[in-house]
Amino acid sequence: MGKTRIEFLCRECGANHPKWLGKCPDCGAWDSLEKFAVEVEATKPGAGPIWGGPEAGDAEELARSGIGRAVALGAVPEAQVPRLPTGIGEFDRVLGGGVVPGSVMLLGGDPGIGKSTLLMQVAASIAARGGTALYASSEESPQQVRLRAERLEPVVRAGGAKALGERLLVLGETDVARIVEQARRAQASIVLVDSIQLVHRRDVTAAPGSIAQLRRATLDLVALAKSTGCAVVLVGHVTKEGALAGPKLLEHLVDVVLGFEGDRHSAIRVVRGVKNRFGSTQEIGLFEMRGDGLAEIEAMRVPLTGGPAAPGCAFVATMAGTRCLLGEVHALVSTGFLGSAKRRASGLDSSRLAMLIAVLEKHGGLRLADQDVFAQALGGLKIAEPAADLAVLLAVAGAFLQRALPDGTVALGEVGLTGELRTVPHLEQRVHESLRRGARVVLVPSSAKITMPKQQSERGKIAGEHLDGEIVKVGTIQRAIDLLAPCTRALSGRDLAPDSARSARESAPALEPKPGARRSEAQPRNAR
Numbered sequence: 062m063g064k065t066r067i068e069f070l071c072r073e074c075g076a077n078h079p080k081w082l083g084k085c086p087d088c089g090a091w092d093s094l095e096k097f098a099v100e101v102e103a104t105k106p107g108a109g110p111i112w113g114g115p116e117a118g119d120a121e122e123l124a125r126s127g128i129g130r131a132v133a134l135g136a137v138p139e140a141q142v143p144r145l146p147t148g149i150g151e152f153d154r155v156l157g158g159g160v161v162p163g164s165v166m167l168l169g170g171d172p173g174i175g176k177s178t179l180l181m182q183v184a185a186s187i188a189a190r191g192g193t194a195l196y197a198s199s200e201e202s203p204q205q206v207r208l209r210a211e212r213l214e215p216v217v218r219a220g221g222a223k224a225l226g227e228r229l230l231v232l233g234e235t236d237v238a239r240i241v242e243q244a245r246r247a248q249a250s251i252v253l254v255d256s257i258q259l260v261h262r263r264d265v266t267a268a269p270g271s272i273a274q275l276r277r278a279t280l281d282l283v284a285l286a287k288s289t290g291c292a293v294v295l296v297g298h299v300t301k302e303g304a305l306a307g308p309k310l311l312e313h314l315v316d317v318v319l320g321f322e323g324d325r326h327s328a329i330r331v332v333r334g335v336k337n338r339f340g341s342t343q344e345i346g347l348f349e350m351r352g353d354g355l356a357e358i359e360a361m362r363v364p365l366t367g368g369p370a371a372p373g374c375a376f377v378a379t380m381a382g383t384r385c386l387l388g389e390v391h392a393l394v395s396t397g398f399l400g401s402a403k404r405r406a407s408g409l410d411s412s413r414l415a416m417l418i419a420v421l422e423k424h425g426g427l428r429l430a431d432q433d434v435f436a437q438a439l440g441g442l443k444i445a446e447p448a449a450d451l452a453v454l455l456a457v458a459g460a461f462l463q464r465a466l467p468d469g470t471v472a473l474g475e476v477g478l479t480g481e482l483r484t485v486p487h488l489e490q491r492v493h494e495s496l497r498r499g500a501r502v503v504l505v506p507s508s509a510k511i512t513m514p515k516q517q518s519e520r521g522k523i524a525g526e527h528l529d530g531e532i533v534k535v536g537t538i539q540r541a542i543d544l545l546a547p548c549t550r551a552l553s554g555r556d557l558a559p560d561s562a563r564s565a566r567e568s569a570p571a572l573e574p575k576p577g578a579r580r581s582e583a584q585p586r587n588a589r
């Protein structure tokens with residue numbers, strides 16, 4: 062090992078400083094600097110760019126590739142981004158078509174959410190498709206890894222761990238040098254490191270998981286990826302707050318950052334792109350945790366009809382990338398204290414909830430100042446877009462007034478501060494998806510321009526499919542609140558007797574067949 066110099070690295074932003082400071086001057090974080098020994102040799106100038114381009118000495122090569130000398134953007138040779146599909150459709154969707162060879166990915170998520178399971182499925186799937194996968198487990202022994210693998214669907218489908226033979230390799234190792242050496246020897250097409258927090262370099266004296274170790278180990282794996290063209294997937298722990306543990310620095314070093322989320326009490330898991338140098342971060346991948354591992358799912362099973370159309374419940378069609386998903390929003394309003402009423406949102410934007418409560422007070426005539434309001438999106442789904450405003454608003458209003466929307470109603474629309482409803486992006490796709498999934502009524506803002514085939518679209522065929530639902534236009538939140546019908550029956554009674562539920566529905570006010578027509582008899586707004 063060459064000469065070393067002591068520097069101090071910021072855990073938050075990765076900036077280095079020659080001496081210790083209580084507060085990082087770059088990002089302003091307190092107590093975030095950690096001691097770090099830098100090899101003087103490694104920092105000498107001309108070490109070449111991180112993505113493995115030509116060295117500084119190679120002037121001709123440098124000029125050609127546009128490194129070291131400014132060239133016109135159009136003159137830079139085009140790069141092809143090849144993809145290695147993992148065979149797990151939902152995972153490939155998030156990545157934009159597959160893993161990019163030579164890229165480094167970081168997958169973060171709560172403990173027990175299923176990171177190791179997902180990684181093993183990716184490894185097995187790639188091995189089954191003819192690639193070589195090296196699963197480096199620093200947390201579990203190879204026996205434990207095998208035990209899990211034998212239960213997983215992709216491994217079972219490929220004929221078991223034996224059938225995958227030399228193409229699925231397991232390494233129980235925490236020394237990054239040996240992981241790199243084994244990956245090179247096996248000519249792996251993908252290396253999966255579970256987890257980076259427990260991997261260390263022998264010549265760095267800091268403890269595993271410290272910023273110095275994380276940085277060095279990650280840089281070694283980045284170098285492996287760039288020099289051999291194998292893809293590297295790192296598992297990272299997350300903190301209590303859900304941020305990737307320790308290092309923002311780690312996120313800067315890698316090409317792709319994925320978050321693995323889900324509600325511990327539900328089986329739905331969502332893979333979300335946080336950063337992607339090779340594609341968009343709009344798409345999500347949907348999985349369900351089952352007895353035989355993670356299964357891909359197309360959409361969440363949201364029972365739109367037949368369920369308890371209880372007060373405080375509303376459905377919305379939300380966009381996740383190019384895909385439209387149905388979501389369910391629940392709200393509860395209970396007596397609180399004036400001046401310190403609680404507003405809590407889970408899976409929803411809490412500032413938007415506060416705004417919607419204010420709009421309900423001002424333009425809906427509801428007195429919520431002394432009411433605690435709780436609202437949540439069900440099934441581990443996060444709905445932050447304004448398109449869900451109307452659904453959240455109707456859930457809160459329904460919970461307060463003890464009134465429910467007609468069975469199978471999906472509400473779409475952004476609520477303005479003046480109480481008007483605005484149209485939302487991708488409205489047609491949302492309406493179509495709602496109707497396809499069995500919605501009986503879709504509420505849309507009256508300003509919406511829906512160009513469904515002919516007028517029959519209000520009830521009838523869309524793009525060749527027979528969809529039996531109604532599109533109802535509403536202009537203001539007042540008119541939307543008027544659609545809430547009183548609920549006279551208890552929830553359990555309705556569950557047990559579907560016929561009585563039907564009669565409860567039929568006693569609900571009929572929705573206007575003609576958009577924009579005035580209701581003959583307005584509902585009393587405040588039932589209290």
Ligand code: TYD
Pocket residue numbers: 170171172173174175176177178179209212213350351352353354355
């Ligand atoms: P795991 O992948 O070990 O989580 P992580 O690596 O993120 O800590 O998965 C842990 C949980 O998943 C565990 O509590 C059990 C559950 N699980 C299943 O429900 N089905 C399965 O087939 C497997 C392998 C795990």
Ligand code: MG
Pocket residue numbers: 176177178200255
């Ligand atoms: Mg694990």
